[in-house]
Amino acid sequence: MVSMKSPQEFRFNSGRLALDLPATVRRRASEPDDVLASPGAPARWLRDAALLTHLPDLSVTQETALLELRETIWSLADALIRGAKLPTEVVDRLNAVAAGPAPIPQLDAASLTVYRNVDDPVQAALTIIAQDAVDLLGGPLRSRIKACSQPDCRMLFLDTSPSMRRRWCSMDRCGSRAKGAKFRQRLKNSSLT
Structure with a gap:
């Protein structure tokens, strides 16, 4: 019997929390x-991103704030990648x-574990994402932010490869698709000759 791996609901493979949020589109x-x-x-994403320890009931205002932050980060990173001026607003x-x-x-003295003291955990989670x-x-890694080269994807990721030549968000996803398409095109071209 072949075991099928269920697809993850969310992707956390961009290399940075701030880029994982725009990856939700x-x-x-x-x-x-x-x-x-x-x-x-939205609540499951915040929990799965390890920003919240429990699954909260988000208000419409909180969900909207998360989605607005997602689009804010996307638009700024996209402008940066294109070499465009970042919109001040x-x-x-x-x-x-x-x-x-x-x-x-x-620090909890008895268990020697760290806990986070916060009045509004959802707002604190948004703050952490925005600070990231x-x-x-604004830091030295900005030149390593890239968008996936697969034309229909465009997921943002942090290229941590030594050569800075990474092209796809994931070799398992888009990289594999691109290489498969290139292979099929070579086969097609060779059959025409």
Whole structure:
């Protein structure tokens, strides 16, 4: 019996938390699929991203804030990749979220574990994502932000390869598709000769 691996609901393979959030829109360049559109998905994403320890009931305002942060990060990273000027109003939106209340790490003396002390865990989660985006977009790694070369994907990722020649968000997904298409085209071309 062949075991089928179920697809993950969310992708956390971009290399940075701030880039994982825009990855919740798959095939952004062709037929966008918003994986946060289903009921409860934004809360599950925050939990699966290890930003929350429990599954909260998000308000419409909280879900909207998460989606707005996603599009803010996407637009800034996309502009950066294209070499365009970053829109000041979009940078201001990112900075406003990054200035929010961050969780305060606390050490539990009995268990020697760290817990996060925070009044509003959802807002703190958004702040963490925004601060990661500020650090990434304004730091030395910004030149390593890329968009997948697969024309229908365009997922953002951090190229940590030594040569900085990575082209696809994932070799298992888009890289495999691209190489398969190239192989099929070579076969087709060789059969025509």
